[in-house]
Amino acid sequence: MSITSNLNEVKNTIPENVTLVAVSKTKPIEAILEAYNAGQRIFGENKIQEMVEKHDQMPKDIEWHMIGHLQRNKVKYMAHFVSLIHGVDSFKTLKEINKQAKKHNRIINCLLQIKIAQEETKFGMSLNEASSILSSEEFKNLENVCITGFMGMASFTSNKAVVETEFKTLKNNSEILNKNNSKNFKPTTLSMGMSGDYQLAIEQGSTMVRVGSSIFGERNYI
Numbered sequence: 001m002s003i004t005s006n007l008n009e010v011k012n013t014i015p016e017n018v019t020l021v022a023v024s025k026t027k028p029i030e031a032i033l034e035a036y037n038a039g040q041r042i043f044g045e046n047k048i049q050e051m052v053e054k055h056d057q058m059p060k061d062i063e064w065h066m067i068g069h070l071q072r073n074k075v076k077y078m079a080h081f082v083s084l085i086h087g088v089d090s091f092k093t094l095k096e097i098n099k100q101a102k103k104h105n106r107i108i109n110c111l112l113q114i115k116i117a118q119e120e121t122k123f124g125m126s127l128n129e130a131s132s133i134l135s136s137e138e139f140k141n142l143e144n145v146c147i148t149g150f151m152g153m154a155s156f157t158s159n160k161a162v163v164e165t166e167f168k169t170l171k172n173n174s175e176i177l178n179k180n181n182s183k184n185f186k187p188t189t190l191s192m193g194m195s196g197d198y199q200l201a202i203e204q205g206s207t208m209v210r211v212g213s214s215i216f217g218e219r220n221y222i
Contacts, residue, residue: 003038006215007035008038014198018209019189019207021042021067021209022042022212022215023043023194023210023213024044041062041063042062042065043062044086044210045066048078055081064081065085069123070093072092076100079097079103085108089112089113091133091139094110097144098143109148110148112147113150116167117156117166127173134147147185147186149208150177150187152170154166154192167204170192191208191209192208192209194209
């Protein structure tokens with residue numbers, strides 16, 4: 001099937017209130033353009049340099065989401081255009097995003113990444129860490145970032161029960177954290193679910209899914 005057909009098939013399985021991020025990492029411009037021409041406007045990348053190159057070549061009405069683990073020293077390269085940063089897993093990273101956003105007179109939307117999987121390879125902060133950040137005066141004084149919700153990555157396993165439990169944990173944690181109140185905290189997004197488990201994630205309350213291989217085919221490892 002073509003990318004256009006795949007994209008339409010995925011969209012038909014997603015409710016209107018759920019945002020689809022087409023994960024275009026490692027994919028060539030031609031493939032992304034096919035999805036763009038089929039109506040997709042939100043794309044996710046996990047390497048800043050690759051995302052910058054694609055941003056420079058692609059139409060400017062695209063929303064680029066940074067979905068990979070973020071290195072603080074590279075934030076400056078995308079601060080002028082990135083629409084949403086998914087994986088903020090420390091306050092130091094958030095402060096660097098604020099610093100770089102200020103240089104471009106922008107407010108950059110971010111999601112706090114909560115660790116829900118048991119795997120050591122998964123990044124993220126604990127519920128207590130996230131709560132401490134959101135309730136701190138130092139966070140409330142950051143004027144160039146806005147936390148618009150939370151994200152989490154489930155374990156890489158075929159055990160559906162494990163994944164479902166982890167999604168429920170993230171949903172419950174988000175409801176606890178949503179009780180915080182500040183002008184730079186506007187939680188509307190719960191980002192969880194990828195190609196293999198996004199429908200389960202939606203059942204558990206996800207409002208944003210990251211789908212790559214089901215749209216573009218298997219990943220190109222580069």
